[in-house]
Each structure stands twice: as structure tokens, then as C-alpha cells.
Amino acid sequence: MKIIPLGDRAVTVRLGDEISSDVHRKVRAFTRGLAIEKWPGVEEWVPSFAAVTLYYEPLQTNFQTLKERILEEIEKIVYEEEREPRLLHIPVLYGGESGPDLQEVAAFHHLEVEDVIRLHTEPEYVVYMIGFAPGFPYIGGLSKQLYTPRKETPNLHIPAGSVAIGGQQTGVYPIQSPGGWHVIGRTPWDLFHLKHQPPSLLHAGDKIKFVAVDERQFEEERGSTTWQC
Numbered sequence: 669m670k671i672i673p674l675g676d677r678a679v680t681v682r683l684g685d686e687i688s689s690d691v692h693r694k695v696r697a698f699t700r701g702l703a704i705e706k707w708p709g710v711e712e713w714v715p716s717f718a719a720v721t722l723y724y725e726p727l728q729t730n731f732q733t734l735k736e737r738i739l740e741e742i743e744k745i746v747y748e749e750e751r752e753p754r755l756l757h758i759p760v761l762y763g764g765e766s767g768p769d770l771q772e773v774a775a776f777h778h779l780e781v782e783d784v785i786r787l788h789t790e791p792e793y794v795v796y797m798i799g800f801a802p803g804f805p806y807i808g809g810l811s812k813q814l815y816t817p818r819k820e821t822p823n824l825h826i827p828a829g830s831v832a833i834g835g836q837q838t839g840v841y842p843i844q845s846p847g848g849w850h851v852i853g854r855t856p857w858d859l860f861h862l863k864h865q866p867p868s869l870l871h872a873g874d875k876i877k878f879v880a881v882d883e884r885q886f887e888e889e890r891g892s893t894t895w896q897c
Contacts (some may be wrong), residue, residue, distance in 0.1 A: 677725075
């Protein structure tokens with residue numbers, strides 16, 4: 669573990685040096701502890717793959733005080749038992765206009781399109797963090813057979829709901845945005861909406877299964893109440 673100051677208003681607690689379920693379990697447990705017991709002067713915190721950054725009011729606390737508190741609490745917080753995460757089954761229409769890069773991904777790996785879909789829907793994934801764009805989930809658990817380098821030239825407009833592969837991860841674009849990942853499908857679910865509280869459907873620690881659907885099922889899922897999952 670490393671405790672690193674970031675100027676006079678933030679401190680990063682690095683709980684590991686790799687992307688793994690064990691390290692991420694520590695990240696989730698640490699942030700859960702912060703939510704349960706408010707720390708004086710700490711205004712907010714941002715979790716990532718292997719670290720948590722705390723932002724604080726320097727008139728109320730300082731780096732040394734927080735470092736001492738972290739060292740006192742870390743073992744209790746990190747290894748606390750957690751509840752079973754929820755599992756969401758997300759429908760995806762693969763290929764065609766919904767997944768314009770599916771053929772390219774299949775060709776890169778010398779696979780049939782059906783094999784890419786099978787390999788993408790088999791795992792039970794974990795949401796490691798939310799970032800890049802509002803509600804964008806960084807999802808771990810992708811089959812090594814589908815690891816695909818990011819595009820050399822990003823697309824300027826990727827539709828909301830696009831399911832994509834980038835490097836060793838897969839993800840879902842919750843809003844229309846630029847991006848350099850390979851789009852292999854699209855979900856009809858609305859993953860981010862400002863009228864909802866919280867606005868993001870997915871959260872760090874959630875588990876995901878992608879489910880292949882046809883065009884009829886895709887249309888039937890439009891407007892479904894996914895926020896009650």
C-alpha cells in the first residue's frame with residue numbers, strides 16, 4: 669500500500685499495482701468504509717482500478733492527519749466482508765449497424781463472428797470503475813482470445829449504448845461520444861440519465877452478463893425499466 673499526497677487538497681491511497689479482483693475488492697471495501705463513517709474534512713473520493721483518491725478541505729484537515737487515519741483504519745476497512753454484488757443481464761444486438769467493428773475483430777483474431785459473440789457473452793464480468801465519460805463502465809473479465817488493441821484513429825461519434833472492446837477490457841458507451849474502442853454491438857438500455865438518482869445505472873462492483881438478442885428483442889427492450897434491476 670502507498671499513500672501519496674496530491675497537492676494540498678488530495679491524497680491517493682494505492683492498494684495494489686495490478687488490475688485484479690482481489691485488489692478491486694479492497695478498493696470497494698475502502699470506499700464503502702468512507703461512505704459509512706464520514707471523515708472530518710474529506711469532501712469526496714474517487715475510486716479507480718487499484719486506488720482511491722480522497723479530496724479534502726485543507727482548513728479542516730491535512731495530509732499527515734489523513735495518513736495517520738488511513739494507517740489506523742486500512743486493515744479493518746479493506747478486509748471487511750461485503751454483500752453479494754448484483755448481477756445484471758444486459759441485452760446486446762451484435763454486428764450490423766449496431767456493431768460495425770465485429771467483422772474486423774473476428775478477422776484480427778482469425779475467428780468466426782459467431783465465435784466472437786460466444787466468447788463475449790460467456791464470462792461473468794465485473795465493473796471495476798466508472799470513468800472517461802459519465803456512466804462509462806470499465807469492465808474486467810474479457811476472454812484473452814478477444815484482447816484487441818485500440819484503434820489508431822478514434823471515431824468521432826459512437827452512439828449511446830455501443831458495446832465495445834479496447835485492449836483487455838470491454839465496455840458500454842452510455843452517451844454518444846468519441847472513442848477508440850472497437851464497437852461490436854449495442855444495447856437498448858439507457859445506462860445514464862440525469863433525471864435518475866444516481867444518474868448511472870452501473871456502479872463499481874456490479875457484475876454483468878451480456879446476452880445476445882435479435883432485432884425484435886432489441887426493440888422490445890427499448891424503454892424497459894432497467895433502473896430497477
